[in-house]
Amino acid sequence: MATRTAAERRAEAKAEYDAFFAQCPSRQLLERISDKWVALVLAALGGDGPGTNPGDEPMPMRFSELQRRISGVSQKMLTQTLRALERDGMVTRTVTPTVPVTVSYELTGLGRSLQGLMKGIKAWAEGHMEEVLTHRGGFDQGQGAAAD
């Protein structure tokens, strides 16, 4: 019976999909978004960054702007990540045919629904860095290990 609303089907989906199962499509989606570049891109497009506040709203950004903000990302990985996010409906790509082409990316509703979690992950990493470093030091000594 295909006469269901999107909301109804989605509600069902939550029960069917289980990322613990290797064959479940949601496992692949989980792999997709469990990526540092995805996290950083969504955080950047979500308005995160130096001089911004947790409540700042999403804003469109140009390619070069993203690349500047996310230091260390290669143009290949940035392009690749943005393509994947666009394909999955999390960002929109807008081309403005100016003299040198201008392309800007913006979060969709779907993207914004994930962006919060991603900013959370990023913030967690930043906020618990020292705690982790402390545990790490103790572990490496205690185990006599040549860890890392």
Next chain:
Amino acid sequence: MATRTAAERRAEAKAEYDAFFAQCPSRQLLERISDKWVALVLAALGGDGPGTNPGDEPMPMRFSELQRRISGVSQKMLTQTLRALERDGMVTRTVTPTVPVTVSYELTGLGRSLQGLMKGIKAWAEGHMEEVLTHRGGFDQGQGAAAD
């Protein structure tokens, strides 16, 4: 909510760490936790899984139990992931010298502080799967289907 926990204040205060910078230690930590196995292990140890509710509390699990729950994980990756999490102070490893050795893993306070986000990521993937598939289909057609 004006009352913040120490962890939350620490997260805000440590503005010195910024994962947008490639050289920042938090970038490496972000890479570490942006991993599907990390997400699944933390979700499993966090009490997520078939027949469980979002509010379920963390519970210690044995190695084989984890491997069964997280289908598709190789023993190598599970061991590797658990070691990394232990080293970073997110899980504790307890060895009980029974006849065949019994080892159980449990979330630490630090681990629990991340487990919520990870369960969120997993739940997001499961809950938005169809929406993503829809967008994906439209994208592949519209762009000449040369995508990925």
Next chain:
DNA sequence: CAGGATCCAGTAGGATACTG
């Protein structure tokens, strides 16, 4: 400016076999 196409090194990660 934005990004496609290549080449190529490093490594993630699976399969398998062995151990306490």
Next chain:
DNA sequence: CAGTATCCTACTGGATCCTG
């Protein structure tokens, strides 16, 4: 049961060159 060790492949991802 819970690993450790080894081998080996496939993919990740950086560097570089080229185009509209």
